[in-house]
Amino acid sequence: MTRFLLRFAPLAVLSGCFMPYAEDAGIRTTQSEIRKTVVFAAAALGEVNALTLVSSNGMSQIVVGGQAGAAFLDLGYVQERFVRFSYPGLSSTVPVDVEGDGRYGFMDRECGLSATVLSSEAALLWSFPPKDDADYDRNPNQMAAGDLDGDGDLEFVVGAGGGIYAFDKAGSMIWQADASLVFAVEIADLDEDGKLEVVHLDEPNKIVIRDGKGEEIRRFDRPAGLHGDPLLWRNEKGGYLAIGNRGDVMHVLDLSGKEITTLELSPEHGYFNSVRPMRIEGRTCYAASTKLSYCPGIGYLYLFDERGTIIHEEVFKGRVDSMLTFPEPGRTNSDILLIGVETQVIEYRWLPAESR
Numbered sequence: 616m617t618r619f620l621l622r623f624a625p626l627a628v629l630s631g632c633f634m635p636y637a638e639d640a641g642i643r644t645t646q647s648e649i650r651k652t653v654v655f656a657a658a659a660l661g662e663v664n665a666l667t668l669v670s671s672n673g674m675s676q677i678v679v680g681g682q683a684g685a686a687f688l689d690l691g692y693v694q695e696r697f698v699r700f701s702y703p704g705l706s707s708t709v710p711v712d713v714e715g716d717g718r719y720g721f722m723d724r725e726c727g728l729s730a731t732v733l734s735s736e737a738a739l740l741w742s743f744p745p746k747d748d749a750d751y752d753r754n755p756n757q758m759a760a761g762d763l764d765g766d767g768d769l770e771f772v773v774g775a776g777g778g779i780y781a782f783d784k785a786g787s788m789i790w791q792a793d794a795s796l797v798f799a800v801e802i803a804d805l806d807e808d809g810k811l812e813v814v815h816l817d818e819p820n821k822i823v824i825r826d827g828k829g830e831e832i833r834r835f836d837r838p839a840g841l842h843g844d845p846l847l848w849r850n851e852k853g854g855y856l857a858i859g860n861r862g863d864v865m866h867v868l869d870l871s872g873k874e875i876t877t878l879e880l881s882p883e884h885g886y887f888n889s890v891r892p893m894r895i896e897g898r899t900c901y902a903a904s905t906k907l908s909y910c911p912g913i914g915y916l917y918l919f920d921e922r923g924t925i926i927h928e929e930v931f932k933g934r935v936d937s938m939l940t941f942p943e944p945g946r947t948n949s950d951i952l953l954i955g956v957e958t959q960v961i962e963y964r965w966l967p968a969e970s971r
């Protein structure tokens with residue numbers, strides 16, 4: 616097991632929430648190669664809660680999701696479409712091509728009030744539990760979408776208290792399986808045989824892999840309390856890893872449950888909120904956001920390399936609740952990082968030597 620330790624100099628301003636935000640926010644550490652740019656701001660969206668890259672007709676778009684709507688941008692951040700939601704909106708606005716026609720609707724991945732699917736025009740298609748269902752102890756936590764049976768139509772899987780549930784695209788339940796408490800669920804072809812698997816957490820301390828019909832394939836132990844965003848991480852060497860945090864420690868496991876890496880954060884900097892791999896001139900680096908549970912308004916961003924060396928450290932007035940990394944157009948060895956903070960999208964890119 617490789618163990619990276621992140622060491623931070625103690626910063627008094629980070630240890631409490633009583634300092635004015637204006638003094639707290641700012642870049643703590645950076646490098647001259649990093650260029651930070653606010654690339655999009657849309658107050659009409661509400662706070663940015665998800666950033667997703669989608670593709671239709673061979674064209675990529677960045678979807679900026681907020682509680683009040685979503686903006687579709689081209690890779691130059693020019694807005695091509697804007698969809699406004701009616702109240703109460705979504706807590707985690709993730710685009711999904713419900714009808715398979717290239718028009719993206721939306722699902723509430725983090726299931727703020729319920730597992731909700733909206734059409735491309737933001738009309739409610741279905742939700743779970745349905746509004747007239749008094750069985751709110753099912754309490755959905757997270758949902759994912761994929762074509763589980765390979766017939767060309769999407770299915771949705773919802774993790775909840777008491778079980779995991781699969782639905783067709785119209786919201787009819789296909790199968791359900793008992794589980795104690797499912798905080799995270801993802802759909803992926805783990806063994807690359809062309810059929811999708813369902814991966815979810817289960818208490819106590821298990822990661823469970825199921826086939827598309829809900830039958831359990833295997834389960835393995837995970838470190839206690841492990842959760843976070845994302846659960847699955849596409850390993851560029853092939854296959855998938857499971858990733859998650861327990862307090863201020865991030866764990867990376869292979870899908871047999873073997874621990875590959877841990878990353879440890881100074882406890883005074885809070886706990887991991889989300890993590891994304893990011894290539895910088897061919898090196899694998901990591902972008903991580905953290906939050907302090909007792910400081911709901913403050914967010915932290917770290918960029919660090921595989922040795923745990925901090926490349927960039929920044930404090931924001933608002934939480935960093937959404938991150939996206941994707942290959943920089945025209946470059947093969949570096950990714951762009953986008954983060955959502957309040958109603959802004961901020962880009963970080965590594966400038967090649969010839970353009971500095």
Ligand SMILES: [Ca+2]
Nearest residue numbers: 762764766768
């Ligand atoms: Ca299907």
Ligand SMILES: [Ca+2]
Nearest residue numbers: 804806808810
């Ligand atoms: Ca498979």
